[in-house]
Amino acid sequence: MEKTVNQKAWFLVLPVLVIVAFSAIVPLMTVVNYSVNDTFGNNQFFWVGLEWFEEMVTSERLHDALGRQILFSAIILAIEVPLGIFIALNMPKKGFWGSVVLVLMALPLLIPFNVVGTIWQIFGRVDIGLLGHTLAAFGIDYNYTNDPLDAWITVIVMDVWHWTSLVALLAYAGLQSIPQAYYQAARIDQATRWAIFRYIELPKMQGVLLIAILLRFMDSFMIYTEPFVVTGGGPGNSTTFLSIDLVKMAVGQFDLGPAAAFSIMYFLVILLVSWVFYTVMTNLDREEAR
Amino acid sequence: MARITLQNLAHSYLSHPRGEADFALKQMDHVWDDGGAYALLGSSGCGKTTLLNIISGLLRPSQGRVLFGDRDVTGEETAERNIAQVFQFPVVYDTMTVRDNLAFPLKNRRMDAAYVAGRVQHVARMIGMEDWLDRKAKGLTADAKQKISLGRGMVREDVNAILFDEPLTVIDPHMKWELRTQLKSLHREFGHTMIYVTHDQTEALTFADKVVVMYDGRVVQMGTPEELFEKPAHTFVGYFIGSPGMNLFDARIEGARAHLAGGAVELGRSYGSVAGRTQIGIRPEYAVLTRGEGIPVTIRRVEDVGRHRLVRAEAAGQALSIVVPEGMPVSADLTHVSFAQDRISVYADDWRVEGSAA
Structure with a gap:
């Protein structure tokens, strides 16, 4: 059959193009524009080339924020993934309590980020907060507003409280999909509880766990609202993560050029990590299908 | 090895069965002689798998007792009963090699390493997978996986019985015949009690010395293939056996x-x-x-x-x-x-x- 050539078809793509342009391409290009220019307002731009990028790559401030960010993501992943799996393994598999626990687990995920921040900000206050006050009553010197370690602990516990459910629910879904015959065979083979986890449950959860790790990594790497509400990045710079630093730089100091360069590098890092994950996952899928 | 006796056995999946219709397995008494090759034949949903799972201890019966020899094992765990069971769909441990899969039941029982290696080699030859031993079990075809499952069922020599739950459903027809022959020769060699669940009468009649026909949660007849053919004790046997x-x-x-x-x-x-x-x-x-x-x-x-x-x-x-x-x-x-x-x-x-x- 002859292929019909109809250039009018391009018009059908137009709405999408317009929407994507306004939602993604134009803002991104604006950032690119800022990153290679210096501006003093009034829409006056002076070409500076890659100067901002050089400055950012060598900036100690950015290195510190990146270090804190990596440490934060590593800690919460190291807590949330095993804890989420542990919770999923112990959740009731069906029946009334199964549904109740499922709903309870989903609750933290439904709370808006700034509300989570506010809850923990008040919860941890030594003067009126339930947590802070109780700890003080026990004679524990806890104060997230002037002790960096306390601030870190608060931010991490808050993130674990907020997001472990996500890992648990994904792992739970993975566990539910394992056919009963596997557990029966394991009993016949006299496998220990650990062997069942190691050789049946973990391999079968692999796919969902990778997704959970990817989601938790991306989210934690971009975290802004909750720590900002609780600690504002302090005390000092101790909980200033990448996005908090970025906002300080762009909106606080109005250093649009460096901030734009920073954003682009930030974006590329996340893109790179996501790509690595994607490659790993598709490879696993292909292996599975073989 | 032991004779398996089912006394007064019945099972319902409901916690409060009201009438007989609620029982997946109606009350029965049955004896499986030591060393017999039995086929458990019946249409889908007649309680074959339920009966098998009760014998292996994966399921606790609602009433009655299970005896191995003279020992009451009704309350015992699967592991204590020392039974092998092969399921309808392949169960392999994906992350292990074929070798480790076959060795798994032995290693869990802390057998001597040299013995394990020898046994694995022997079973691998039996199922025709000697050349595959070092491959990961993941990514093998369904019938290769099922052969591994069969191998895992046969790897222990000291089991009380080997139970097969429609194990050849996913296997190619020519391989089916070969594996069935292997199972028969295995039975002759070791004399394990074997119970082979199937809904395929050819499979049942070629495998077993004695065929047990189940219908609607009951054993309706046990006998040699010839007895089932000549003197069906129940209309279902008459209708189900024969073509x-x-x-x-x-x-x-x-x-x-x-x-x-x-x-x-x-x-x-x-x-x-x-x-x-x-x-x-x-x-x-x-x-x-x-x-x-x-x-x-x-x-x-x-x-x-x-x-x-x-x-x-x-x-x-x-x-x-x-x-x-x-x-x-x-x-x-x-x-x-x-x-x-x-x-x-x-x-x-x-x-x-x-x-x-x-």
């Missing part, structure tokens, strides 16, 4: 004579008067087309199935199959069908009734 199954006719029994819609049939033996819903059954192999003897028949269709021909007909208002031996012509003047007298079975409410000499 095609037994012809059944509603009939009124009076002494040594059965009255059908199309006429009377002499039974050769006396049954007195039988109560309930009475039927007579005759295998297609034992019905003969005649020119006037017997009851009137209308031939609908003739099928050539190779070794013989199969006549689909209608007699006494019911469908009927007749096997016609090769060489005998089927012509229009064959208007009646007669039944070999000593091959007729009489059933009251689906259960076989024995007659006395007339």
